[in-house]
Amino acid sequence: MLTDVFTRTQPEKEERLRGELVELLGHHRRHCPPYARILDALDQDGEPATLADLPWLPVRLFKTRKLSSVPDDEVIRVLTSSGTTGEVSRIHLDRAAAATQSRMLARTLGTVLGPRRLPMIVVDRSGVVGDRRSYSARGAGALGMVNFGRDHLWLLDADDRPDVAALKEFLGRHGDSPFLVFGFTFMVWRYLYEVARDHGLDLSQGILVHSGGWKKLVDQAVDNAEFRRRLGADTGLTRIHNFYGMVEQIGTVFLEGPEGGSLYCPDFADVIVRDPVTWREAPIGTPGVIEVLSTLPTSYPGNVLLTEDLGVVHGVDDGHWPGKRFSVLGRLPRAEARGCSDTYVGGRS
Amino acid sequence: MELQRLRVVFRTALELPDNAAVDSLEYRGIEKWDSLAHMSLVAAIEDEFGVMLDTDEVIDLSSFDRARQILEKHGVVLLAD
Numbered sequence: 134m135l136t137d138v139f140t141r142t143q144p145e146k147e148e149r150l151r152g153e154l155v156e157l158l159g160h161h162r163r164h165c166p167p168y169a170r171i172l173d174a175l176d177q178d179g180e181p182a183t184l185a186d187l188p189w190l191p192v193r194l195f196k197t198r199k200l201s202s203v204p205d206d207e208v209i210r211v212l213t214s215s216g217t218t219g220e221v222s223r224i225h226l227d228r229a230a231a232a233t234q235s236r237m238l239a240r241t242l243g244t245v246l247g248p249r250r251l252p253m254i255v256v257d258r259s260g261v262v263g264d265r266r267s268y269s270a271r272g273a274g275a276l277g278m279v280n281f282g283r284d285h286l287w288l289l290d291a292d293d294r295p296d297v298a299a300l301k302e303f304l305g306r307h308g309d310s311p312f313l314v315f316g317f318t319f320m321v322w323r324y325l326y327e328v329a330r331d332h333g334l335d336l337s338q339g340i341l342v343h344s345g346g347w348k349k350l351v352d353q354a355v356d357n358a359e360f361r362r363r364l365g366a367d368t369g370l371t372r373i374h375n376f377y378g379m380v381e382q383i384g385t386v387f388l389e390g391p392e393g394g395s396l397y398c399p400d401f402a403d404v405i406v407r408d409p410v411t412w413r414e415a416p417i418g419t420p421g422v423i424e425v426l427s428t429l430p431t432s433y434p435g436n437v438l439l440t441e442d443l444g445v446v447h448g449v450d451d452g453h454w455p456g457k458r459f460s461v462l463g464r465l466p467r468a469e470a471r472g473c474s475d476t477y478v479g480g481r482s
Numbered sequence: 483m484e485l486q487r488l489r490v491v492f493r494t495a496l497e498l499p500d501n502a503a504v505d506s507l508e509y510r511g512i513e514k515w516d517s518l519a520h521m522s523l524v525a526a527i528e529d530e531f532g533v534m535l536d537t538d539e540v541i542d543l544s545s546f547d548r549a550r551q552i553l554e555k556h557g558v559v560l561l562a563d
Binding site: 209210231232235236239243246248249250276277279280281283285 | 510517518520521525528534535536537538540541544
């Protein structure tokens with residue numbers, strides 16, 4: 134599989150990212166006074182020797198503070214992620230940051246989708262993006278993905294029922310060559326998998342990209358392995374890529390490799406799993422809190438963020454693509470409950 | 483081909499008045515050209531000129547001018563009137 138963003142071994146990546154991130158953090162320190170005050174309070178001496186030494190921000194800080202490194206009149210988009218308690222992250226993008234994030238998302242997903250826009254099934258209703266003013270984060274997630282497809286089929290009707298006739302018609306037209314399927318994980322299961330299985334539909338040419346977490350599937354005992362196994366066995370769909378990302382690092386997604394089971398970090402991003410007691414980096418195989426690092430945030434200080442998700446690193450430079458491979462295990466127990474599809478690119482169930 | 487055809491496509495896809503000036507439009511420069519309208523615009527351009535745009539081009543199509551350049555890459559040369 135050709136790729137231009139899953140190329141660097143961990144030592145190469147860390148060396149390059151460390152320099153770039155030190156530079157970016159300095160930039161934000163100079164242009165975002167509230168961020169400078171946080172760093173001042175941390176009182177860190179000297180240049181960070183490793184990625185793990187870079188100061189992180191708790192991701193929820195974007196809910197309580199305006200953290201922007203560009204003047205207000207240069208902000209072209211303010212992205213929000215809603216939590217169920219009503220707290221909302223606000224992410225400020227200028228033109229350059231907005232352009233970079235969509236380009237890098239395209240390059241990342243292009244690794245598994247190729248450069249051509251494929252006929253696309255969106256496992257949602259078109260109304261989810263219908264109201265331009267106040268579309269939900271679920272709608273924003275779908276909207277971010279439609280660029281990758283053409284001839285879109287919105288699978289659900291206005292009452293969230295799958296339109297089986299339209300699905301059959303789509304497969305009749307496009308089912309013999311590669312097509313793209315996007316949806317939140319539990320919706321793919323409930324509205325596409327079950328329908329395709331019950332109607333004996335062939336999804337073997339599909340490439341599925343999904344996100345959102347497993348919480349809503351726990352009661353059905355469906356985890357990532359089972360999801361992949363049953364989609365393959367019952368519908369022929371085997372090209373399946375889960376991804377993990379968040380609005381606070383828009384454009385950065387950690388993508389499941391073709392072999393399944395591990396998420397990989399693109400060259401411009403990395404993860405560190407930390408022990409929640411000592412905050413030291415957890416050893417491979419030991420679960421902890423996920424910190425995400427990315428060079429994409431240039432208009433807000435979101436480069437190094439401590440998430441509220443639990444994860445585990447499975448290995449380094451030993452998988453389908455180089456770098457770390459990891460899994461997300463779920464939310465930190467004390468974290469705010471968030472609906473898994475109410476977050477931009479999901480992954481935070 | 484005439485540039486006027488591309489102007490009409492923009493006006494129709496973005497639901498602008500028949501006489502709206504579109505030559506200097508930029509993505510998100512006006513309220514009506516948002517990410518949802520962008521997909522209608524891309525589909526309309528593909529239909530009108532018989533081309534298929536790649537993902538990169540859809541993302542790169544950030545202004546009327548860029549649309550014209552991308553079409554040129556596909557061999558559709560639009561002459562100003």
